[in-house]
Amino acid sequence: MPSLPPLSASRRSFLRTAAVGTAALAIASRLTSTTARAATTTASTDPTTDILYMSATKLAGLIREKKVSAVEATKAYLARINAVNGKLNAIVALCAERALLEAKEADASLAKGKILGPLHGVPFTIKDSLETEGVVSTTGTVGRANFIPGKDATVVARCRAAGAILLGKSNTPEFTLGGGDRGTYNLVYGQTYNPYNLAHTPRGSSGGAGAIVAAGGSAFDIGSDFGGSIRSPAHACGxxxxxxxxxxxxxxxxxxxxxxxxxxxxxxGPLARRIEDLALITGIIHGEDFLDPLAATLPLEDYRSVDLKKLRVAYYLDNKLVTPTPETLEAMKAALKAIEGSVASIKEDFHGGDAEWNEISGKLLRADGGAWKQRLLTKHGSKQASPGFANGMGGESIISSDFTAMIEKRDDLRSRLLGWFENYDVILCPTNAFPAPALEKPVPGKAGYTSIYNLTGWPAAVVRAGTAKAEGLPIGVQVIARPFREDVVFAVAAKIEAATGGYVKPVI
Known part of the structure; x- marks a missing residue:
């Protein structure tokens, strides 16, 4: 099957196919030590039968059992991208020829009894802020419009080493921060739209990832999160x-x-249609790589072994900045009902950190007058910034003593929040106060309930628990646990998913 044709040039969005070269990274050469560290394959609980909408975990199992071939799965996802991307503008670069070649190699390997890893033959996409060998990687900035890396980002390399097949790149705002009210938008590729309602954004900055996974064009994606950029698109895209x-x-x-x-x-972190996929993929991509100084290899326990009856749950419905919509509160009630009777305790309690953190972070991000943003533009050869990214540039910087005082306030708040969390194991709260905003009617700037957990660094996941009926938009709730207890997050989120139904495919 030839590579998919480019989108219409009149839409100012182009799909680019990387050269295949000499078999473009033969699968055998990608089997590295990371495969040995990868998560073990597990049985799926997903009842879905359609290849395009089932979990990556289930699809991987069907491929291993030779009930579905890697080529069949890859062709199905490429065809789906071709069918929906003209409306969504979620995928901005393709490597279709290479993907099909690797799918054939995966099937040939399986025929010889060799399984490449827990994601053997599973097609996936990657946020365009992550570098991909041989595939254009722009991070949404004009200076990198034609940049093709010679090396995969660590998470991409680990997914491919586990047998997954890269289809292409998903859209992101400039440097993941420049979407503004548009959610996922940049000057290179333009606007991405929500698959549940094209008049609305998929939020951002992993909006392309959220939109294409929700629309059945990818089994999973890897996004980045600076203040909610994984969780808000997961919420907005169901x-x-x-x-x-x-x-x-x-x-x-x-x-x-x-x-x-x-x-x-x-x-x-990963974006997918089912909680079981988040657990599987996190188990594959985690751990030190001797590049990122903060990355560490620590135990990642099996969420299916978590004893829910020992968990103390705190929840809050209002962060005292923006009160959620009635349907958002209904989704929260559904999530609480899903775990009621299964956990040790549920108590309404709020740590109270959002207002203080918003004040501190707003000042910190503008402390140098936007010089850090200008450095990014200069480093990557961009002479023009998107409107969202330019926001905050050119202002007055503060003196160093004020900056260091704010850093101290930040770290004091982080410590106080951790002390509050000593009394609980889990927090349940809204993701955003509103469903995905309309392009013509943006929601208030502080609508997110997410950035406080970028300050704390605690693991936080989103699972769908309701619907805004008038617009047909999904509503997700947020599950947070103590540091390095992703297993607890997955266990509680899976319980909610099972009770509420979780993902529902859009009409697109």
Whole structure:
């Protein structure tokens, strides 16, 4: 099957196919030590029978059992991208020829009795802020419009080493921060739309990832989260996504990278249609790589072994900044009902950190007058910034003593929040106060309930628990646990998913 044709040039969005070269990274050469560390294959509980909408875990099992071939799965996903992307503008680069070649190699390997890893033959996409060998990687900025890396980001390399097949790249705002009210938008590829309602955004910055996974064009994607950029698109697009504990997953190969004054806010994690996939993929991509100084290899326990009856749950419905819509509160009630009777206790309690953190973070991000943003533009050869990214540039910087005082306030708040969490094991709260906003009617700027957990670094996932009926938009709730207890997050989120039904495919 030839590579998919490009989208219409009149839409100012182009699909680019990387050269196949000499078998474009033969699968055998990708079997590295990371495969030995990868999560073990597990049985799926997903009842879905359609290849395009079943979990990656289930699809991987069917491929291993030779009930579905890797070529069949890859062709199905490429055809789905071709069918929906003209409306969504979620996929901005394809490597279709290489993907089909690797799918054939995966099938040939399986025929010889050799399984490449727990994702053997499973097609996936990657947020365009993550570098991909041989495939254009723009991170949404004009200076990288034609940039093709020579190396995969760590998370991409680990997925491919586990047998997954890269289809292409999903859209992101400029440097993952420049979407503004548009959610996922940049000057290179334009606007991405929500598959449940094209008049609405998929939020951001992993909006392309959220949209294409929800629309059945990818089994999973890997996103990044600086203040909710995995969780907000998961909420807006009705899928699951996790921001793991800070240090759980290496950020090497992400643009912008690790380091700097805001190093501890950025984390990478998977977006998928089912919680079982988040657990599987996190188990594959986590651990040190001797590149990201914060990445560490620590135990990742099996969420199916978590004893729910020992868990103390705190929940809150209002962060005292923006009160959620009635349907968002209904989704929260459904989530609480799903775990009622299965956990040790449920108590309404709020740590109270959001307002203080919003004040501190707003000042920190503008402390140098936007010089850090200008450095990013200059480093990557961009002479023009998107409107969202330009916001906050050119302002007055503050003196160093004020900056260090804010850092101290930030770290004091982080410590106080951890002390509050000593009384609980899990937090349940909204993801956003609103469903996905309309392009013509953006929601208030502080509608998110997510960025506080970038400050703390705690693992936080989103699972669908309701619907905004008038617009047909999904509503997700947020599950947070103590540091490095992703297993607890997955266990509680899976319980909610089972009770509420979780993902529902869009009409697109």
């Amino acid at each position: 899928i699951t996504g996790i921001k793991p504990t800070l240090g759980r997953v290496s950020r090497a190969g992400h643009v912008p990278g690790y380091g700097g004054a805001w190093d501890t806010y950025q984390e990478l």
